[in-house]
Structures are given as C-alpha cells and as structure tokens.
Amino acid sequence: MTRKERWKRMIGGFARNVKKLIPDPKFVAGVLVGVLSVVGVGFSGSQTVPAAVNQVQFVLHGDKIQPSDRPGYYFNGRAYVPAALSLSGTNYVPLRFVAESLGLKVAWDQATRSIILDAPAGATPVEPEPEKQLPLKKISVTEAPPAVRELAQHSRELELAQTITLGDQTYLLVTRGMKPTGGYGVDIESVVDTGDEIVVKVKYRNPAPGAAVTQVITYPCVLAAIPKAERPVRFQGTGDVYVPQLQGLEHLDPVVAELTPNLKLFAPVVKGSELTVRGAVRVWEGTLNWEVLADGGAGAVVRRGEVQAAGGAPDWGYFSFSLPAGYARGDNLFLRLFCTSPKAGFECGVVEVSLDTYATYAERP
Incomplete structure (x- = not known):
C-alpha cells in the first residue's frame, strides 16, 4: 500500500x-x-x-x-x-x-x-425536554382586558398572528383581515411547549365553492389565553396554510397612519434632537426606501435612505430610522416611503405623510 x-x-x-x-x-x-x-x-x-x-x-x-x-x-x-x-x-x-x-x-x-x-467517559447525554401541551382558554374580544381589545381592534384588517403578555397570562391573537362575505373563520387548535419554543397550531376555515354565505364584510379572528409564555412563540398553520407574524415586535403598536394595506406607521419617538420614525411593513425582502421632500412633497429631496425591516413578506417586519427633530417644526417637509420592485426596479406602494402632522403623535421618553 x-x-x-x-x-x-x-x-x-x-x-x-x-x-x-x-x-x-x-x-x-x-x-x-x-x-x-x-x-x-x-x-x-x-x-x-x-x-x-x-x-x-x-x-x-x-x-x-x-x-x-x-x-x-x-x-x-x-x-x-x-x-x-x-x-x-x-x-x-x-x-x-x-x-x-x-x-x-x-x-x-x-x-x-x-x-x-x-464524549468523555461518564458523560450523560442531554435529553431534550419532552413536549408539553399547554392549557388553552379561548375568550371573546369583548371579555378581554382593555389593552388586548385595543390590539384586536387596530389589527382586525390585517392577516396577522401576535401575542401580548399581561401579568401571568399571554394572549394569542390571530386575525385574518377583511373578508367580503361570511363563511371565513380561524381557530387555535392546540398550544405545545417543545422545550425550545411554544408552537400554536392555527386552522383556517373558508367557505366551500358555491356555498350560500351572508353578503356582509367580516373580520374573522380568534383570541385565546395561556399561562405566561417564557419561550418564543411561533404560529403554525395546518396543511399548506402560512400564518403571517410580526417580526421584531411582540405585537403591533397603535397605528397612527395607515398609509397602504402593507405599511403602517406607529407613533414616532422624539428624544433630544432626533425624531425616530417607527412602523411595520409587509414587503418582499423587507427593504423600505424613504425620502424627505421639501415644499409639501413637491420640492427637492432633502435626505434619503433605506431601512431593512426585521422581516419580509409574507410576514410583517418592524422598522425604525431617525431624522433630525427639526424636520417636523413647520418647514412643510413631507416623508415619502416606498418599496422597489426587485424584478422590474420600479417604485411601488408610494405614500407621503406630512412630518409636521406625524410628529404630533410623538412619544417623548
């Protein structure tokens, strides 16, 4: 050899x-x-x-x-x-x-x-924790604490799963957005603690083709409570259903400007000389572009940039970026937000908002 x-x-x-x-x-x-x-x-x-x-x-x-x-x-x-x-x-x-x-x-x-x-002699392999079914209590939105009711209200037009923890309970909220008729529904089937995460099994219900349904706009949702979650929560749809979640935040903040169906602005934060723009966007690859325009949006670009959200479509991603606080002091500046099509390269979802107006919702730490 x-x-x-x-x-x-x-x-x-x-x-x-x-x-x-x-x-x-x-x-x-x-x-x-x-x-x-x-x-x-x-x-x-x-x-x-x-x-x-x-x-x-x-x-x-x-x-x-x-x-x-x-x-x-x-x-x-x-x-x-x-x-x-x-x-x-x-x-x-x-x-x-x-x-x-x-x-x-x-x-x-x-x-x-x-x-x-x-492994060294005598080493004991670490066995994963066994999966554990968590107790689940479904409740109506009207019976929920005020903070949960408010969350359900400003989330009802979105297809989104999120959590909110109050005291010793974590509330699981799944909304399917606006539907044109009755016959649509959503349910939480089970909640399992795997040892690494908490998996929430979600089932969608759609009307059968040709079924007689009520001709009224509906907002299907389900709300349930479990003991306070000590691990990350992941929502998992049954079959081929994907349940969108909010990446980067546990749940939506109150929306102060609903610019497009896929872009929501939260109250900004003013701290010292900075105005922090905050929101959630649902866009492929999670990239959002922004510009500050003079003369009520019709003038030159004062500043521009792009921000990477915490997640991309079909999930919602939290984003934030900072501007000089002076931009919102009566100079008639507009904030322009838009996405760029990854294939064609053109702008889409273009929206503009007055910085003066937006700053009136500011939170001041």
Whole structure:
C-alpha cells in the first residue's frame, strides 16, 4: 500500500467516525476540511512544505486557553509540537488539542486507521425536554382586558398572528383581515411547549365553492389565553396554510397612519434632537426606501435612505430610522416611503405623510 493510499484510508475512517463528535456539526466540518487540507500537503512525498510556526491565541467562550507551559507549543503526551502552523494564509492546529479543549476524548483505531472523537467517559447525554401541551382558554374580544381589545381592534384588517403578555397570562391573537362575505373563520387548535419554543397550531376555515354565505364584510379572528409564555412563540398553520407574524415586535403598536394595506406607521419617538420614525411593513425582502421632500412633497429631496425591516413578506417586519427633530417644526417637509420592485426596479406602494402632522403623535421618553 502506497503512502497516498494509507492517507486516504485514514481519512475514510475519520469521515465514518466523525459523526460521534458531540458539540457542533459546523465544527466537525471545519475540522474535517482542515485535516483534508493538511493531508493533501502530505501527498507530495518528500516535497518541502513552506509552513511556519504561528503565534496565535486560543479563546473558548471568552476565556483564553494555554496549549501548554511552553508558549506557542502543545504537549501531545510525548513531545512539544507547534500549537499552530501557518500555511498559505490558513492556520492549522492539532486536532487533539481542539477536541480536548471542547471536552471530548480522542482515540486512534489502528485497525481501521481512524481518528475517533467521542464524549468523555461518564458523560450523560442531554435529553431534550419532552413536549408539553399547554392549557388553552379561548375568550371573546369583548371579555378581554382593555389593552388586548385595543390590539384586536387596530389589527382586525390585517392577516396577522401576535401575542401580548399581561401579568401571568399571554394572549394569542390571530386575525385574518377583511373578508367580503361570511363563511371565513380561524381557530387555535392546540398550544405545545417543545422545550425550545411554544408552537400554536392555527386552522383556517373558508367557505366551500358555491356555498350560500351572508353578503356582509367580516373580520374573522380568534383570541385565546395561556399561562405566561417564557419561550418564543411561533404560529403554525395546518396543511399548506402560512400564518403571517410580526417580526421584531411582540405585537403591533397603535397605528397612527395607515398609509397602504402593507405599511403602517406607529407613533414616532422624539428624544433630544432626533425624531425616530417607527412602523411595520409587509414587503418582499423587507427593504423600505424613504425620502424627505421639501415644499409639501413637491420640492427637492432633502435626505434619503433605506431601512431593512426585521422581516419580509409574507410576514410583517418592524422598522425604525431617525431624522433630525427639526424636520417636523413647520418647514412643510413631507416623508415619502416606498418599496422597489426587485424584478422590474420600479417604485411601488408610494405614500407621503406630512412630518409636521406625524410628529404630533410623538412619544417623548
């Protein structure tokens, strides 16, 4: 067997056993790539490799790690070897040192020529917490606390799932927006605590084709209460239904300007010399452009920019950006907000609002 064949066999054994590495699959990939790179150098036989000892620091979870009592070297049990070698702009470190720093044990299987990384002896695998069904109480909007009623009122025209926590209860609100007829509905079927998050199962109901329905505008919604949520809440539709959520905020703030169906402005915040514009937008990729225009919106552009919302369509994303507070002091400046079509490049959803008027809703911390 040639030297090259021996190396290939060893790498094959390492790949088969590397799945035993516990902490992080990304780390496994990094170690594997590093080992393959070093082995590739070895294939050149007697060729000299221009690697140099590199003085580096090792930090794990914010704490510095010393490879040994000899700076720049690691003691592998038999001899001091460089703790890091630099080759073609890449640092290579001993696998044993990295593995043992992560609390793993390293073994060499001569029969299969495999490097085996495993949990330390006596280590107890961490079992995930079992899923737990949470008690669910459905309530009518009229019976809810005032803050929840207000949230339901200014959310009813949106398709949106959100939460609001008051005291020892978290309220789950799902609205489907305005519908042209009766026959539409929404329900919360179950709430499960998975140990990592709380999953709310939501079911939509639509009228059957040709069904007799009331010819009246409706606003389907469902409201329920669960014990105070201590984990992130995610709403999950049944079947192929996707339930939009608000990214970046737990729930909508009161809307002071409903500019388009997919853009809502919240009250701004004035602090010192800054006016912070706030709102929620439902747009692909979550990118919103803005401009400040002079002369009531008909003049030159005073300032422009773009803001990345916390999420993109079909979810709603919270956004905010700051302007000089002086812009809202009677200078007849208008704020123009718009999105840009990613395919055609043209502007869409263009709206304008007087900064003087908008600032009258300002919250002052």
